[in-house]
Amino acid sequence: MTATTPLPTATILGYPRIGRRRELKRAVESFWAGRIDETELRATARELRAATRERLVALGLPAAGGAIPESFSFYDQVLDATLALGAIPARFADIAGAGDLASYFALARGDERHQPLEMTKWFDTNYHYSVPEIDERTPFAADPAQLVAQLVEARGQGVSSRPVLVGPVTYLLLAKPSDDAGRRFTPIDRLDEVVAVYAELLASLAAAGAEWVQLDEPALVSDSLLLSREETLALVERAYRRLGGGATRPAILLAAPYGDSAAALPRLGALPVEAVQADLVRGGLPEAALADGSLAQAFTGTQLVAGVVDGRNVWRTDLRAALERLGRLRDAGIATVVGTASSLQHVPHDVAEETRLDARLRSWLAFADQKVAQTATLARGLADGSAAIAAELAETDAALADRASAPGVHVGAIRDRAAAVGEADRRRGEEAERRDAQRALGIPELATTTIGSFPQTAEIRRARAGFGRGEIDREAYDGFLRAEIERVIRLQEEIGLDVLVHGEAERNDMVQYFAEHLDGFAVTEHGWVQSYGTRATRPSILWGDVSRPAPITVSWSGYAQSLTERPVKGMLTGPVTILAWSFVRDDQPLADTADQVALALRDEIDDLVAAGIRIVQVDEPALRELLPLDAERQRAYLDWSVGAFRLATSGAGPGIQIHTHLCYSEFGEIIGAVDGLDADVTSIEAARSRMDVVAPLGDHGYSRGIGPGVYDIHSPRVPSAEEQAELIRIAGRRIPGEQLWVNPDCGLKTRGYEEAVASLTNLVRAARLVRADAAPAGAGTA
Numbered sequence: 029m030t031a032t033t034p035l036p037t038a039t040i041l042g043y044p045r046i047g048r049r050r051e052l053k054r055a056v057e058s059f060w061a062g063r064i065d066e067t068e069l070r071a072t073a074r075e076l077r078a079a080t081r082e083r084l085v086a087l088g089l090p091a092a093g094g095a096i097p098e099s100f101s102f103y104d105q106v107l108d109a110t111l112a113l114g115a116i117p118a119r120f121a122d123i124a125g126a127g128d129l130a131s132y133f134a135l136a137r138g139d140e141r142h143q144p145l146e147m148t149k150w151f152d153t154n155y156h157y158s159v160p161e162i163d164e165r166t167p168f169a170a171d172p173a174q175l176v177a178q179l180v181e182a183r184g185q186g187v188s189s190r191p192v193l194v195g196p197v198t199y200l201l202l203a204k205p206s207d208d209a210g211r212r213f214t215p216i217d218r219l220d221e222v223v224a225v226y227a228e229l230l231a232s233l234a235a236a237g238a239e240w241v242q243l244d245e246p247a248l249v250s251d252s253l254l255l256s257r258e259e260t261l262a263l264v265e266r267a268y269r270r271l272g273g274g275a276t277r278p279a280i281l282l283a284a285p286y287g288d289s290a291a292a293l294p295r296l297g298a299l300p301v302e303a304v305q306a307d308l309v310r311g312g313l314p315e316a317a318l319a320d321g322s323l324a325q326a327f328t329g330t331q332l333v334a335g336v337v338d339g340r341n342v343w344r345t346d347l348r349a350a351l352e353r354l355g356r357l358r359d360a361g362i363a364t365v366v367g368t369a370s371s372l373q374h375v376p377h378d379v380a381e382e383t384r385l386d387a388r389l390r391s392w393l394a395f396a397d398q399k400v401a402q403t404a405t406l407a408r409g410l411a412d413g414s415a416a417i418a419a420e421l422a423e424t425d426a427a428l429a430d431r432a433s434a435p436g437v438h439v440g441a442i443r444d445r446a447a448a449v450g451e452a453d454r455r456r457g458e459e460a461e462r463r464d465a466q467r468a469l470g471i472p473e474l475a476t477t478t479i480g481s482f483p484q485t486a487e488i489r490r491a492r493a494g495f496g497r498g499e500i501d502r503e504a505y506d507g508f509l510r511a512e513i514e515r516v517i518r519l520q521e522e523i524g525l526d527v528l529v530h531g532e533a534e535r536n537d538m539v540q541y542f543a544e545h546l547d548g549f550a551v552t553e554h555g556w557v558q559s560y561g562t563r564a565t566r567p568s569i570l571w572g573d574v575s576r577p578a579p580i581t582v583s584w585s586g587y588a589q590s591l592t593e594r595p596v597k598g599m600l601t602g603p604v605t606i607l608a609w610s611f612v613r614d615d616q617p618l619a620d621t622a623d624q625v626a627l628a629l630r631d632e633i634d635d636l637v638a639a640g641i642r643i644v645q646v647d648e649p650a651l652r653e654l655l656p657l658d659a660e661r662q663r664a665y666l667d668w669s670v671g672a673f674r675l676a677t678s679g680a681g682p683g684i685q686i687h688t689h690l691c692y693s694e695f696g697e698i699i700g701a702v703d704g705l706d707a708d709v710t711s712i713e714a715a716r717s718r719m720d721v722v723a724p725l726g727d728h729g730y731s732r733g734i735g736p737g738v739y740d741i742h743s744p745r746v747p748s749a750e751e752q753a754e755l756i757r758i759a760g761r762r763i764p765g766e767q768l769w770v771n772p773d774c775g776l777k778t779r780g781y782e783e784a785v786a787s788l789t790n791l792v793r794a795a796r797l798v799r800a801d802a803a804p805a806g807a808g809t810a
């Protein structure tokens with residue numbers, strides 16, 4: 029390798045790419061709609077990248093020496109790695125190598141001729157990546173064009189930037205075997221070939237003048253992938269010994285964001301790479317190795333990028349505490365660079381945009397730009413001593429003290445109530461007793477229902493926006509929503525569904541709606557975070573003790589129930605999902621925050637029941653998402669998350685039927701926890717995997733109601749009655765008919781009415797078809 033300049037004293041792993049005003053989203057969607065062409069889209073992207081580099085320099089990152097990461101992507105960084113490796117699945121062979129953006133987006137979103145790559149969640153975040161499909165014959169050929177182009181582009185701006193790429197081990201561990209793969213094949217089998225392609229990419233980058241490259245290997249912190257962390261570490265060693273030995277290559281920053289790499293750090297430091305990043309927010313340091321000097325020994329000639337600034341949350345960094353940790357590393361003789369714990373792609377751009385946010389709350393916060401500045405400040409403090417950043421330290425201390433003592437952050441009555449919660453408050457009656465009591469609901473075998481939301485029409489969105497802007501008054505808006513509810517109830521009766529919903533027209537989002545109605549939350553104006561592709565969400569900020577000033581959903585659900593004889597499900601979002609899709613406070617255990625939310629929901633359920641509701645669904649689609657990556661922490665998480673759900677739902681008497689809903693694919697992993705929720709009925713996404721989940725459920729001996737989805741709501745396609753009946757029959761082979769419910773995979777809010785009605789009509793017919801199968805045997809159900 030050619031002699032390298034060390035990494036400067038501050039860096040970040042990545043920066044939001046959607047743009048301060050979601051410019052990338054708008055440009056990409058315009059391109060999809062044919063309003064702009066590829067040249068125009070590329071020009072917008074170039075401007076965004078240039079603005080990002082300029083801003084990062086202005087915020088204090090050095091322009092020279094590879095401190096500025098190139099973390100832009102048109103859609104997704106894993107998809108970009110697929111292109112850089114030329115690993116185009118055979119089913120896309122006709123567009124492989126085309127190099128145009130339409131082909132790129134075809135991989136991500138599909139087109140008339142191709143189903144898209146599958147999308148799934150990136151580690152324990154709410155970001156989704158496009159899953160690579162690999163088999164024995166997948167071609168690999170280095171395509172460094174994009175990486176090189178951005179490097180050259182940066183240089184034209186006077187910036188020596190650092191290309192960023194998902195590393196080879198993580199890439200393959202996140203991939204799935206393609207449909208053509210042999211039964212024994214796993215993508216990681218091809219590691220050595222892929223590493224060879226990475227070596228070529230690195231050589232091309234060196235030739236183009238790259239000083240540094242960043243390879244992200246978050247697989248190092250996860251036990252949730254195919255391999256244990258120990259096995260992953262061994263593969264990382266094998267891969268990076270090879271890459272490190274490359275003759276011409278840039279200096280390598282090997283990054284291990286999103287979790288704890290403490291145990292692996294001494295071995296990572298000993299690899300032939302020039303820098304290793306560790307997440308010191310989620311993870312820690314190997315204290316013994318730090319104390320006895322072996323960590324410093326391992327890091328001889330290797331810089332440690334200490335990820336002390338949180339990339340996953342929006343709170344101001346405790347500069348004093350961070351500086352103390354950095355100082356300990358430096359004093360141990362380790363060449364320390366100040367860094368972020370992960371890419372900043374998981375936080376919004378800039379707090380300064382939030383002019384409507386309470387000024388006091390705002391002073392406690394840090395979005396991406398503030399975090400970059402804090403990283404630079406810490407680097408100055410580390411280099412020149414704390415006196416050099418005395419003003420920043422004082423400002424931080426004041427903000428932290430203010431936050432700790434501000435009204436609403438610690439509310440005596442809320443804390444007293446949470447402290448008084450006992451085990452009995454998390455327990456419902458016996459299952460048999462509940463089953464008996466719920467017979468009064470008159471629910472047939474293979475009962476049909478939906479997951480809650482009905483299509484969010486342009487009209488609904490217009491009315492909500494008008495109400496938000498004050499153009500429509502409360503009375504008119506309520507009237508509009510009531511009419512909407514009545515329409516949806518009549519429609520469900522016509523379709524013939526057994527258990528009805530009110531349709532959720534009043535909700536902009538299943539979490540934000542509750543955040544807006546609970547004390548302790550704030551919502552932002554521009555706080556967008558990329559979820560996938562051009563989709564962004566605006567997580568609420570949970571900053572204080574949570575309580576419910578007034579009933580939230582009762583008037584809507586109660587009104588819906590007043591219109592019909594059939595049972596209407598009350599619809600709530602569960603405590604874990606509310607936490608998972610918000611920015612949560614970092615000054616107390618998540619378990620405590622979850623219990624506060626749970627108690628607010630418990631009161632809501634009481635009020636729903638008082639208003640005549642007999643079935644309540646508490647959605648927990650994010651239960652799996654918050655599962656910690658490392659095995660040691662999973663047990664504790666499952667205990668408190670299940671406990672919070674039970675606290676929310678256990679106030680309901682035995683005659684009240686509690687439902688829950690989960691939607692994601694890796695369901696088998698947490699089946700014990702789902703059982704632990706003790707819901708009377710659980711609906712789960714299952715249509716796309718053709719009922720994959722029913723086998724583990726059958727094996728587990730699941731005893732309560734279960735509704736594996738029979739209608740994939742992710743696509744406008746209308747599944748026929750016969751097709752849905754077939755899925756019910758598949759489920760029926762493993763799960764007794766009296767436990768089975770018939771429902772779609774998830775809510776219908778992203779669908780159009782026409783297709784939703786057609787699909788639901790077929791769903792009801794499917795249930796009848798399967799009931800008829802059983803009829804000759806005298807099952808006697810309707």
Ligand code: MET
Pocket residue numbers: 479480481538599647649689691774775776777
């Ligand atoms: C992502 S899960 C969504 C559940 C919600 N009740 C809905 O139907 O939209």
Ligand SMILES: [Zn+2]
Pocket residue numbers: 479649689690691773774775
């Ligand atoms: Zn769902």
